[in-house]
Amino acid sequence: MARIELVGLSKTFGSVVAVRNLGLTIEDGEFVVLVGPSGCGKTTTLRMIAGFIDPSAGEIRIDGRVVNDLEPRDRGLGMVFQTHALFPHKTVMQNIEFGLRMKGMPAPERARRVHEVADMVHISHLLDKMPGECSGGEAQRAALARTLVTQPSTFLLDEPLSSLDAKLRRELRAECDRLHQALKRTFIYVTHDQEEAMTLADRIVVMRAGEIVQVGTPMEIYSDPANYFVADFFGSPSMNLLTGEIVQTNGTGRFRGAGFELALPDGFKSARAGVATLGIRPEHVGVTLGGNGDIELPVRLVEPLGRDTLLYFDAGAERAFIAVSEGLDMADVKVGARMALSLDPRRLCLFDADGRRLAPS
Ligand SMILES: Nc1ncnc2c1ncn2[C@@H]1O[C@H](COP(=O)(O)OP(=O)(O)OP(=O)(O)O)[C@@H](O)[C@H]1O
Ligand SMILES: [Mg+2]
Known part of the structure; x- marks a missing residue:
């Protein structure tokens, strides 16, 4: 004991x-x-x-x-x-x-x-x-x-x-x-x-x-x-963390990042406006060539790993934005191609300027 x-x-x-x-x-x-x-x-x-x-x-x-x-x-x-x-x-x-x-x-x-x-x-x-x-x-x-x-x-x-x-x-x-x-x-x-x-x-x-x-x-x-x-700290590849701000217009919150903007999911519609970071894990990002998404970004690097393919995107930040796609479906995507990324709204994390996680209301 x-x-x-x-x-x-x-x-x-x-x-x-x-x-x-x-x-x-x-x-x-x-x-x-x-x-x-x-x-x-x-x-x-x-x-x-x-x-x-x-x-x-x-x-x-x-x-x-x-x-x-x-x-x-x-x-x-x-x-x-x-x-x-x-x-x-x-x-x-x-x-x-x-x-x-x-x-x-x-x-x-x-x-x-x-x-x-x-x-x-x-x-x-x-x-x-x-x-x-x-x-x-x-x-x-x-x-x-x-x-x-x-x-x-x-x-x-x-x-x-x-x-x-x-x-x-x-x-x-x-x-x-x-x-x-x-x-x-x-x-x-x-x-x-x-x-x-x-x-x-x-x-x-x-x-x-x-x-x-x-x-x-x-x-x-x-x-x-x-x-x-x-x-x-946890996860490999790590969570994508994009800095930006929460903006409020007519009671609907949106997140505005470098070169993209998206509506905040339910629970965050009335989040307080201000500097914030949006977080999403690579496996919760959907990718399509030419489809519709929340963000459109150019591919910087494609890494076929066999079981998965890692796609690195240029998001204007030091660190690439990463998406994981199952299998090798995406292995032939050309560097520079613009892809539509959709972020699973249930999996989004939002952090305030001090790094505290925002809880849904
Ligand atoms: N005997 C000591 N005298 C003075 N400072 C110490 C002493 N032992 C640890 N510290 C300081 O206390 C802090 C915590 O040290 P600790 O060794 O517990 O860290 P740690 O988490 O085990 O790091 P690591 O992953 O590098 O092993 C550090 O700032 C270290 O410099
Ligand atoms: Mg130690």
Whole structure:
């Protein structure tokens, strides 16, 4: 059992506020991913939970008990770090059993436990190797095994896959997922990779500049971003974000962007006039050659990916406006061709000048 509560948790380093007034409850067995750009306070949060850093304010509770004053080893948590940090002069076996040896566990029991976890993360054949003789992926598996073997109630993982190449990262990501399902323990996983967050999390906690911006399931975060920052952070290719303004004429709101104008969908007809950003995901843009649409734009680039085709348009902004078309129907479209784009009105997002999402009325 491990239900973890963070209550008004803050940390300042001199004049730097690394974490500000965090409030979050992580349920027993949940897989929660903390995600956000570099420097937003993810590691600091995790290290406070682990007990390596004292909070400047606030409480950490595990199963209802305040643990602020407990030593890391007495919290029953296991941490896997950004860099795997194995002891270089010990074998993989000795690395994994180190924690158990410290606890004074007898050798036969130690060996049994080490073999069990080594089997779990597929490194049984590596136990006699030195860390220097392991590949990055193998070393990271060994680091995972070293934490697994202590049987913590909660796993705290700080970007455990960031030093690996894309293919290994996907492989080990699936492994983490499988371990979570098998062990039914609480996982708190830190990453700045939105794709990792989307694929692993039961719930995503989006952080920015030391604060929580939004908490939700991957689908909630993706479909219902709380603000411009979240909308822009999640999704690949990212959400199209067009700056412009909302104008009101005779009680019907319209959005006026660079070189286009469209009627706002129901719910936004009376949105307040002013500077705004319109957001729409590439998969919610319909494209036709020569038909009618909300916007007409020239094609800048066509990228056939096999399953889909990505169409990049010149929208007068730095970033291209992107539409995804299923299959290869659009693969032969010529650069420069003007296409009609229709934006699914149910999927439009509008943000005010401060990046806040406008709610439909
Ligand atoms: N020991 C420290 N002393 C001073 N400032 C620190 C210390 N640790 C972290 N900070 C600062 O606190 C802020 C948050 O750092 P943190 O390491 O938690 O970010 P992060 O989200 O983990 O970033 P990354 O994705 O780069 O790992 C940063 O501005 C960082 O410079
Ligand atoms: Mg970090």
